[in-house]
Amino acid sequence: MGTGRLYAAVAAGGFRRYATYRTATAAGVFTNTVFGVILAYTYLALWHERPHLGGYDQAQALTYVWIGQALLVVVSVMGGGFEDELMERIRTGDIAIDLYRPADLQLWWLAGDLGRALFQLLARGVIPMAAGALLFPLALPTRPGTWLAFLVAVVLGTVVSFAIRFLIALTAFWLMDGAGVAQVSWITATFCSGMLLPLNVFPGVLGEIVRALPWASLIQAPADILLGAADPLTVYARQLLWAAALLTAGRLLQSAATRRVVVVGG
Amino acid sequence: MxxxxxxxxxxxxxxxxxxxxxxxxxxxxxxxxxxxxxxxxxxxxxxxxxxxxxxxxxxxxxxxxxxxxxxxxxxxxxxxxxxxxxxxxxxxxxxxxxxxxxxxxxxxxxxxxxxxxxxxxxxxxxxxxxxxxxxxxxxxxxxxxxxxxxxxxxxxxxxxxxxxxxxxxxxxxxxxxxxxxxxxxxxxxxxxxxxxxxxxxxxxxxxxxxxxxxxxxxxxxxxxxxxxxxxxxxxxxxxxxxxxEVGDSERTLVVDLERELPPIEVPPARVVRVEGSRQWLAFPASESAAPLVARVAAEYPLVDLSVREPDIEAVIAKMYAGQAGQAERAVS
Amino acid sequence: MAEATADEAVAGPEPSYGRVREGLRAYRLIIAMWIRSTMAYRASFVMSTLANLVATALDFVAILLMFSQVDVLGGYRLPEVAFLYGLSATAFGLADLTIGSMDRLGRRVRDGTLDTLLVRPAPVLAQVAADRFALRRLGRVTQGACVLGYALAVLPIAWTPLKAAMIPLMLLSGGLIFCAVFVAGAAFQFVAQDASEVQNSFTYGGQTLLQYPPSVFAKDLVRGVTFVLPLAFVNWLPAVYVLGRPYPLGLPAWVAFTPPLVAAGCCALAGLAWRTGLRSYRSTGS
Structure with missing residues (x-):
């Protein structure tokens, strides 16, 4: 099997694996919609007080809420992707088997995670967004090109998110209990991704810092493209930079970890 | 029952x-x-x-x-x-x-x-x-x-x-x-x-x-x-x-003969398998093996023999098959 | 049970205890076991409680960020919103602490471990509620209580004994209302085992909703959480009385004092839902 075909198969596996949980998916769509409604009203109140806060008008602010709900699971802001399994494999030592597989560890898990993300985008992205559009006046673009540009940013965002979670998961090689690190990770992601509030609403220096961090690639970056609030190329450049840097860091950590496994004899 | x-x-x-x-x-x-x-x-x-x-x-x-x-x-x-x-x-x-x-x-x-x-x-x-x-x-x-x-x-x-x-x-x-x-x-x-x-x-x-x-x-x-x-x-x-008994099960008599022979005939046992000079004979579990062994020894050049008890799993499987057969017969 | 007498004589008299008392006893025994085990790793407990506190504080950070840009939200100032937030978060935190594990019911049905609870001499509800009792959830309660404390310290309320009594009353009945939601959600999982997230909509979603003033939301939504799923009784209605704010939906002033009744009603309905769910499980064994 060609390398490309192998990873495509892994991605398809990731997709199918999540596609089997129908009830859970339906329940998740419902939850995203409920939270979307609640947040939409709080944003309405906020933009009612400050009509052009963060450079968004009211419709853009509402759209931002639903983008957030649509992408929350896709880019795994709060975890729940491959990392739990990878950590478990490291903890139990099964990782040794993965390391001797004729496939690259990082690419293998990335392919699976992209498959998962695609399923989540179709199932848990589209429906809440449609519900939001029905319930609130959203500022959705009409040009297909904008949607396409948005999707590219979503893919890049997922890759950045993957790269972060891969690093987190690898800490399990050194730490007995990865749960704490994972928790710190999702708290940071929630705060810095724009899930809580658009990052351009964050005041002063704090705003500048969070906008420069990698987590901005997850929600804020795709949202800005869909809302026409940022130039796609600039956004991509930043996402690519973070993706490259974090994936490289992941590789370095992986090879350090591999050496460790070899030494320990696991 | x-x-x-x-x-x-x-x-x-x-x-x-x-x-x-x-x-x-x-x-x-x-x-x-x-x-x-x-x-x-x-x-x-x-x-x-x-x-x-x-x-x-x-x-x-x-x-x-x-x-x-x-x-x-x-x-x-x-x-x-x-x-x-x-x-x-x-x-x-x-x-x-x-x-x-x-x-x-x-x-x-x-x-x-x-x-x-x-x-x-x-x-x-x-x-x-x-x-x-x-x-x-x-x-x-x-x-x-x-x-x-x-x-x-x-x-x-x-x-x-x-x-x-x-x-x-x-x-x-x-x-x-x-x-x-x-x-x-x-x-x-x-x-x-x-x-x-x-x-x-x-x-x-x-x-x-x-x-x-x-x-x-x-x-x-x-x-x-x-x-x-x-x-x-x-x-x-x-x-x-x-x-x-219920399972209508069979025991197996394994006989080693002096040489390769066509399937031997000792009713009610029947040969179920032949491998070189060795033959497997199935007979009802309810029957005693002694007369059968005596007849084989008398009529054929016997070297060695052993009796195998039925496997319970097979017994149960057979019992199910028997019941299903009965049910089918009752329907038709 | 005439036929039982012969065996009774052998086994000795069977003590008869009330179901509720038996349930509380089992609950107490199980959580005591979990607390003992948690306390064996004190450092880990402190860390996870702190993490819980920080994680749950994110909601309030969002509110603070909002108020870094505006002075009022839906006509409420920060201390007033903090008051609503503190009540909602603390009440929810108490429910989450006591029976937050209920949302694992679906998983237990799926993997069959619910059966192991059914063969023990204690009510299943108590066993499920106490399962994996996580003391670290005190983090949320603490965080909510801190915000509430801040609100009480800065709010210029003309305190009367009645208003003061409203605070514990709200936390208690609010906690019970959320408990009822947890139980009803778990009962729903007897039918739909993978649907634990639906429950999140009403528990986590509900507490998020209640952190903001009712004036922020559409009338229909407020109607829904007043008359259908009575979350408004957790804090909104009693809190507007304490704050001296206009009542949502033009409701009469006395509704502020009804939370205990509403909580009792919710618990009764949730108990009924639970019994129905358990009965259906025991007839289908799904």
Whole structure:
């Protein structure tokens, strides 16, 4: 099997694996919609007080809420992707088997995670967004090109998110209990991704810092493209930079970890 | 066959039924409803102190029966009593008097040391302190749990965990112990330990034991009585030996001849396999092998021979086949 | 039970305890076991509680960020919103602490471990509620209580004994209302085992909703959480009385004092739902 075909198969596996949980998916769509409604009203109140806060008008602010709900699971802001399994494999030592597989560890898990993300985008992205559009006046673009540009940013965002979670998961090689690190990770992601509030609403220096961090690639970056609030190329450049840097860091950590496994004899 | 004794058994089932509505997904949103008789009018009685094997293929209704006996499931029909208690109505009252071991899932608290589960059982079942200590000591000794008490359950091996589970089910001196696949996945040594313990428990305490199993050695070594269930119906209830007759089973005579010969003829035995100078002859298990051996020795150049007992698994399979054949004949 | 007498004589008299008392006893025994085990790893407990505190504080950070840009939200100032937030978060935190594990019911049905609870001599509800009792959830309660404390310290309320009594009353009945939602959600999982997230909509979603003033939301939504799923009784209605704010939906003033009744009603309904769910499980064994 060609390398490309192998990873495509892994991605398809990731997709199918999540596609089997129908009830859970339906329940998740419902939850995203409920939270979307609640947040939409709080944003309405906020933009009612400050009509052009963060450079968004009211419709853009509402759209931002639903983008957030649509992408929350896709880019795994709060975890729940491959990392739990990878950590478990490291903890139990099964990782040794993965390391001797004729496939690259990082690419293998990335392919699976992209498959998962695609399923989540179709199932848990589209429906809440449609519900939001029905319930609130959203500022959705009409040009297909904008949607396409948005999707590219979503893919890049997922890759950045993957790269972060891969690093987190690898800490399990050194730490007995990865749960704490994972928790710190999702708290940071929630705060810095724009899930809580658009990052351009964050005041002063704090705003500048969070906008420069990698987590901005997850929600804020795709949202800005869909809302026409940022130039796609600039956004991509930043996402690519973070993706490259974090994936490289992941590789370095992986090879350090591999050496460790070899030494320990696991 | 059900042999309901006049003085009333300890466990009594009278035409007990369990019907499920099973939904099967047939399309993206479509599904199909089907009624399944998991247990179909089963009657039997188990006396106090009996040790009974309850066997049958997967999905035959074994676990459903156990779940009704413990009060987990409510029967759809019929009458069921354990120690005079209707399990589904007085589940918690019955719980104090029975012990249950599910082979595939533990009743212990997964993340906590074994001893924590036992301490909780002590309080939850209101076991008098002295009794608790005696029972725990006994279980720890016989089931070799010393050294495991402070280990979190999830770190125990399957065999250790199973022994831990059996101890947990016995701390409150249950009058009846249900074991659902108690030796599944265990190694030979663990199996032997578990069997020895159960035998001793039954002999010393008179605890009634009902066990479902796939492992026919469990039955052979533990149970004087066996019940076979398939498709929710009781197919056989009696001593293990009797299974062979009902199952219309055959023994095999393996003969080594001096040279290669065409299949030999010694009715009612028939040759089922020939391999060089060795031939396999099948004959009804109910017949004695002696006259057959004598005839073979007299008529053919015999070098060596042996008799193989039927495999119980094959016996049961054959019994099912026979029943199905009868049913078909009845229909046509 | 005439036929039982013979065996009774052998087994000795069966003590009869009330179901509720038996349930509370089992609950207490199980959580005591979990607390003991948690306390064996004190450092880990402190860390996870702190993490819980920080994680749950994110909601309030969002509110603070909003108020870094505006002075009022839906006509409420920060201390007033903090008051609503503190009440909602603390009440929810109490429910989450006591029976937050209920959302694992679906998983237990799926993997069959619910059966192991059904063969023990204690009510299943108590066993499920106490399962994996996580003391670290005190983090949320602490965090909510801190915000509430801040609100009480800075709010210029003309305190009367009645108003003061409203605070514990709200936390208690609010906690009970959320408990009822947890139980009803778990009962729903008997039917739909993978649907634990639906429950999140009403528990986590509900507490998020209640952190903001009712004036922020559409009338229909407020109607829904007043008359259908009575979350408004957790804090909104009693809090507007304490704050001296206009009542939502033009409701009469006395509704502020009804939370205990509403909580009792919710618990009764949730108990009914639970019994129905458990009965259906025991007849289908799904």
């Amino acid at each position: 059900d042999g309901a004794s006049v003085d009333g058994g300890f466990i009594e089932l009278e035409r007990v039924e369990k019907v499920f509505d099973v939904r099967r997904r047939t399309g993206f949103l479509k599904s199909e409803r089907r009624r399944v008789r998991a247990v179909d009018s089963i009657s039997f009685t188990v006396a106090r102190g009996e040790m009974v094997g309850y066997i049958g293929p997967n999905g035959a209704g074994k676990s459903t029966t156990i779940k009704m006996l413990t009060g987990i499931l409510t029967p759809s029909g019929g009458r069921l009593r354990v120690a005079g208690i209707d399990p589904s109505r007085e589940r918690t009252r019955l719980a104090r008097r029975i012990g249950v071991v599910f082979g595939q899932r533990t009743t212990l608290w997964w993340d906590l040391p074994l001893i924590d589960s036992y301490r909780l059982m002590h309080r939850m079942y209101r076991i008098p302190d002295l009794r608790y200590r005696q029972n725990l000591d006994r279980c720890v000794e016989l089931l070799e749990l010393r050294g495991l008490l402070d280990v979190p359950v999830r770190q125990l091996s399957l065999g250790q965990r199973m022994r831990g589970d059996i101890a947990a089910a016995l701390l409150h001196d249950p009058e009846v112990l249900y074991l659902d696949e108690p030796t599944i996945g265990l190694d030979v040594i663990s199996k032997a330990k578990v069997r020895d313990f159960l035998r001793e428990l039954n002999a010393e305490r008179g605890t009634t034991v009902l066990l479902t199993t796939h492992d026919l050695q469990d039955i052979e070594q533990l149970c004087s009585r066996v019940m076979v269930i398939d498709h929710g119906r009781l197919m056989y209830d009696g001593p293990l030996a009797g299974l062979h």
